[in-house]
Each structure stands twice: as structure tokens, then as C-alpha cells.
Amino acid sequence: MVNKAIRVFWCGWSCALLALGQIQHNAGAAHQQLMDWLAAYDGKDWNAYLEFLRNNFVTKPEPMLQYAPFRDETGGFTLKKIGTESAFATTALIEERNTDQTARVVLEVEMAEPHRIVKLHAEPIAPSHLSETELLDRTRKLLQKLTAEDRFSGVVLIAKDGKSIFEQAYGLANREHDISNTMHTRFGMASMDKMFTAVGILQLVKARKLKLDDPIGLYLNDYSNQELASKVTIRQLLNHTGGTGDFFGPEFDNHRRELQTHEDYIHLFGSRPPRFEPGSRFEYSNYGFVIVGALIDRVSGQNYYDYVRDHVYIPAQMSSTALPAPGGQPVANLSLGYTKRGGGTWHTFQDLPASRGTAAGGGYITAGDLLNFANALQRHELLDADSANLLTTAHTSTSIGGRYGYGFEVSSVNGLECFGHGGLGPGTDDDLKICPAAGYVLVVLANLDPPNGQRVTSYIVNRLPESR
Numbered sequence: 001m002v003n004k005a006i007r008v009f010w011c012g013w014s015c016a017l018l019a020l021g022q023i024q025h026n027a028g029a030a031h032q033q034l035m036d037w038l039a040a041y042d043g044k045d046w047n048a049y050l051e052f053l054r055n056n057f058v059t060k061p062e063p064m065l066q067y068a069p070f071r072d073e074t075g076g077f078t079l080k081k082i083g084t085e086s087a088f089a090t091t092a093l094i095e096e097r098n099t100d101q102t103a104r105v106v107l108e109v110e111m112a113e114p115h116r117i118v119k120l121h122a123e124p125i126a127p128s129h130l131s132e133t134e135l136l137d138r139t140r141k142l143l144q145k146l147t148a149e150d151r152f153s154g155v156v157l158i159a160k161d162g163k164s165i166f167e168q169a170y171g172l173a174n175r176e177h178d179i180s181n182t183m184h185t186r187f188g189m190a191s192m193d194k195m196f197t198a199v200g201i202l203q204l205v206k207a208r209k210l211k212l213d214d215p216i217g218l219y220l221n222d223y224s225n226q227e228l229a230s231k232v233t234i235r236q237l238l239n240h241t242g243g244t245g246d247f248f249g250p251e252f253d254n255h256r257r258e259l260q261t262h263e264d265y266i267h268l269f270g271s272r273p274p275r276f277e278p279g280s281r282f283e284y285s286n287y288g289f290v291i292v293g294a295l296i297d298r299v300s301g302q303n304y305y306d307y308v309r310d311h312v313y314i315p316a317q318m319s320s321t322a323l324p325a326p327g328g329q330p331v332a333n334l335s336l337g338y339t340k341r342g343g344g345t346w347h348t349f350q351d352l353p354a355s356r357g358t359a360a361g362g363g364y365i366t367a368g369d370l371l372n373f374a375n376a377l378q379r380h381e382l383l384d385a386d387s388a389n390l391l392t393t394a395h396t397s398t399s400i401g402g403r404y405g406y407g408f409e410v411s412s413v414n415g416l417e418c419f420g421h422g423g424l425g426p427g428t429d430d431d432l433k434i435c436p437a438a439g440y441v442l443v444v445l446a447n448l449d450p451p452n453g454q455r456v457t458s459y460i461v462n463r464l465p466e467s468r
Contacts, residue, residue: 028087029115034079034107037120038094041065042076058110061120069340073151073455074098088115094122098151099142099459101127126414130463136166139460146456147171150346153338154429154446155183156456157367161439162375167367173335173447175346186320186334186364187445190423192430193323194289195391196312197359198238198407199377200296200304202387203311209299210234216291219298224270232278234295237288238406239396241281243274244288260325260356262294262304282396282404286360289407293359304359316369316376323363325356331364335447337427346448349427361423365430367443374420374434374441392419392434413461422454429453433461440464 033056040052046068053060064070075097083091089108095101101124108119130138139156146152153171157164169181204210210219216237217229228244236242247269252259259265269287276283293304300307305323313321324331338346357363376382383391394403394410403410408419413435420432429450433442442460446453 028085028090030088030090030107030109031082031085033109033115033117034090034092034105037107037117038077038079041071046071056114056116057120058116058118062122065120065122069449070451073451074101093125098146098149099455101459127462129414129466132160132165132465135460135463135465138463139166140168142459143168143170143456146452151448152446152452152456153181153448154187154335154444154453155181155185155367156460157183157371157441157443158460159371159374159441159443162378162441164371171447173333175336175338176348181335181447182333183367184320184333185445186331186366187430187447188335188337188423188425188428189321189361189363189365189430190425190428191286191361192365192370192421192423192432193357193359193361193363194407195373195421195432196308197289197292197296197304198391199312199382200300200308201234201238201292202383202391202406204296204299206384206387210295212238216295219295220266220291223266225273228270228272228274228278231274232288232291234292235406236278237285237292239282239404240284240288240398241396242278242285242288243276243280243283244285244291245269245272245275245283246285247287247290262290262297262358265290265358266294282398284398286358289360290358296359305356312373312382313369315381317372318365318369320366321364321369323357334364337425337447339426339449341426341449349425365445367445370432370443370445371441374432378434378436413458414463415466416461416464418461424450431457433457435461435464438464438467 040049043049053066060066077094078097079092080095081093083093088111092105094103094105103122103124106119106121107117109115109117143152143156147170155169158166167183169183169185171181173179173181173185205212212235213233215230216232216234217223220229223229232242232244237244247265251268255268296304296307337349339349340346377388380388391406392408392410393405395406396404398404405419409421410419416435416438418433418435420434423430426449427447429446429448429452431444431453442457444453444457
């Protein structure tokens with residue numbers, strides 16, 4: 001959930017441009033609190049900043065302004081202008097030190113001493129769209145800077161009308177052995193799997209092997225909890241409104257070695273009732289997509305892994321994508337994920353003994369395979385136009401302000417409609433953005449913690465040319 005909040009905050013940096021006045025020198029209480037907040041935020045001691053928040057705020061600022069990795073990624077803020085100002089309220093324009101991203105800050109304080117802050121809100125300002133040449137040049141310079149500062153490691157691919165116009169690898173796939181990332185490096189794909197699972201289900205709908213509004217119990221007639229089996233539909237699983245919950249937690253950790261099939265997950269978690277009335281609201285559910293994987297197992301005549309290989313990966317020419325079973329052959333050209341969780345320096349993310357990836361996430365992929373998938377989807381080589389549109393059209397609003405189709409995230413970024421999916425976790429920050437009206441596809445795969453990949457995604461997509 002923390003990672004999802006990060007993703008939505010960055011999408012929020014694409015808001016309307018607001019004019020600001022010239023810097024003024026008003027020593028009012030709001031002005032002084034703004035100066036003190038910026039000084040504390042930019043200071044070297046994060047604990048001192050948190051103490052400043054406790055002592056000087058009535059209502060804390062939004063989560064990102066309380067999140068140390070975000071400060072590290074922005075490099076702090078530079079005050080550019082003071083706008084409208086009174087004794088108890090002020091507006092200002094601030095700019096990230098690591099990029100040219102700007103935001104309008106609104107700060108209000110109590111009228112009575114000690115004039116604690118009652119509101120601090122940063123409203124991002126949408127950057128200007130760039131020409132393609134300018135975009136590629138600025139992207140190259142940004143990535144070189146972030147890599148030199150050890151703030152990005154991975155690959156970036158930008159395609160126009162189906163063909164790559166920028167692809168470059170940065171940083172190390174294996175720091176211990178000094179192995180560089182390349183465009184052939186495989187990265188953990190995490191939740192990006194959900195796109196391929198959703199394509200598989202729509203293929204089976206088209207083949208009349210199931211219907212989206214059927215309850216899952218029609219196909220999983222041995223499902224333990226009958227309330228869930230009789231109420232939750234396939235459509236609700238695909239748009240995360242089924243109330244099926246997640247599987248991460250102590251039970252998953254304790255049984256991870258045993259979880260090798262979708263049926264194994266259902267055996268462990270299938271007795272749980274719905275968390276809320278199915279269809280009533282959005283709640284991101286990895287377990288819901290595990291159930292979707294079990295449905296593919298039951299109705300396709302193949303197990304899930306063989307089905308997506310034969311009906312998604314191979315037709316889309318995704319030759320480096322796989323969900324290998326643990327204990328098999330070592331994965332070639334694989335990057336290691338690096339995290340700062342549990343320490344202040346990058347270290348390899350040592351997960352618990354691995355289970356096999358599922359229909360909800362896992363496995364490995366390359367940037368080239370994601371471009372091939374995006375092309376195959378848009379050329380209707382995997383699904384017909386109506387089915388593809390059904391997947392990539394928003395059907396629900398998420399709990400944190402986004403939109404979701406069926407296995408695809410849908411977003412409006414600085415006036416451009418895009419769809420795709422990300423993959424987040426310790427040492428993993430991936431994203432695919434398909435923006436059909438402008439003709440662009442963007443792939444970012446990073447083997448560092450979020451938001452190291454998302455910052456690159458946000459920078460590029462916000463500045464894409466508006467039209468073909």
C-alpha cells in the first residue's frame with residue numbers, strides 16, 4: 001500500500017499551472033514557518049525534521065512530505081518565488097533540486113501563537129510538453145545524472161509508433177560481481193503479470209469458456225467459502241472490487257515453500273469470507289488474481305503457466321519472459337534487486353525461500369518483451385479491438401485516486417491518456433505506459449527500491465509530445 005501511495009503521489013505532479021508573484025520579504029508568521037519548514041526539510045538530520053513536524057504542525061502534510069526516500073530522491077527543495085501572502089497564509093513556488101519539477105505550496109498557520117501550521121499542501125505544476133528531440137536529450141541527461149548519484153539502475157525504452165527511439169541501460173545488475181545492466185537483462189516483473197493474466201481471461205471469454213459476470217463458484221465448485229464463491233464474479237476479480245483481500249503476511253511467509261500452484265493458495269486462504277460486499281468498492285487484491293489464475297487452470301485445458309506462455313508470450317514474441325519454478329535452472333541475464341530497507345545503503349534483497357510466481361505477479365521480463373507485448377496488444381494480435389478496449393478502459397476508481405480497468409491501470413498524465421501496469425517491491429520498480437493517442441510506449445525497469453523507477457516514468461510521460 002505504501003508503494004501504491006507513492007505511485008499516486010507522482011501521478012499527482014501533473015496538475016494545472018498556477019501563476020505566482022515575485023519574491024516578497026514579509027516577515028509574517030506564515031512566511032517564517034515556510035522558511036523554517038524548508039530549512040528543516042532540507043537539513044541532514046531526518047529525525048530533526050520529524051521532530052519539527054511534531055512541534056510545529058496541527059495537521060501533518062501529505063505522506064510524501066513525511067517520507068525520507070522521497071526527500072532523498074528530490075534532493076530537497078529550492079524556493080523560487082513567494083506568491084500571495086498575508087500574516088497567516090502564504091503561497092510559494094518550490095523546485096526539486098534533482099530535477100526541474102516545480103510545485104505550488106500553500107501554507108496556513110494558526111492565528112494565535114505559536115502559529116503552528118494548520119495546512120501545508122504541495123500542488124504540482126505540470127511541465128511543458130517537449131518536442132521528441134528535446135525529450136530524448138533531457139531524458140538522457142537526467143538518467144546520466146541519476147545513475148552517477150546512484151539513484152537509478154535499470155533500463156529505459158521509449159518507442160514511437162511501435163519502434164524504439166530510445167533504449168539505454170544504466171547501473172549494475174550485480175554489484176558484487178560488477179555486472180552491468182543491458183537491454184537484454186531480465187528484471188523481476190512483480191505485478192505486471194496481471195496484464196497477461198487479464199489478456200488470458202478475455203481470450204477465454206471470447207472462446208465462450210466463461211463469462212465475466214459468472215460467480216467464481218460456477219467453475220471452482222470446491223471453493224471453501226461458499227459466500228465468496230457464490231457472490232464474487234470474474235469481472236470483480238479483474239477490477240479489484242471482489243473483496244478477496246491479499247495473501248502477503250505471516251501465513252504466506254510460513255507456508256511459502258508449499259505454495260507452488262494457484263490451488264495451493266486457495267487451499268490456504270479459501271476459507272476467508274469477502275472483506276466487504278463484492279462490487280461495492282475498490283481494494284487492490286493480489287489474492288483475487290490468484291483466483292483468476294485458478295480459473296484459467298480449470299477452464300483452459302492447460303495450467304496457467306503453459307497457457308500464458310502459449311497464448312500470450314509466444315504470440316507476442318516475448319521470448320525472455322518466464323515464471324520459472326524455484327529450484328530449476330538458474331535464470332540467465334538476471335538482475336538482482338537492491339534495497340535500502342533495513343539499512344542505509346543498497347544491499348541485495350534476500351527474500352524468503354521463493355514460491356513460484358502466480359497470475360498476480362512474479363517472474364522475469366525484459367524491456368524489449370514489454371514493447372513486443374504493447375505492440376501485439378495494440379495490433380489486436382492477442383485480442384480483438386473490443387476485448388482490448390474492455391481491458392484498458394477504466395471501470396473503477398481506486399482507493400487512492402487512480403483508475404483501473406481489467407488488469408490494467410489507466411491514467412491521464414498531463415493531458416495524455418495512458419494505460420499499462422507497474423510492478424513494485426523491495427529492489428523492484430517497473431512500469432509500462434502505453435499512450436496510444438500520442439503513439440508512445442514507455443518501459444522503465446529498475447532494480448532499486450521505489451520510487452527510483454517511477455520518478456523516471458513520471459518525468460518522461462509528463463513531457464511527451466502531445467500528438468503524432
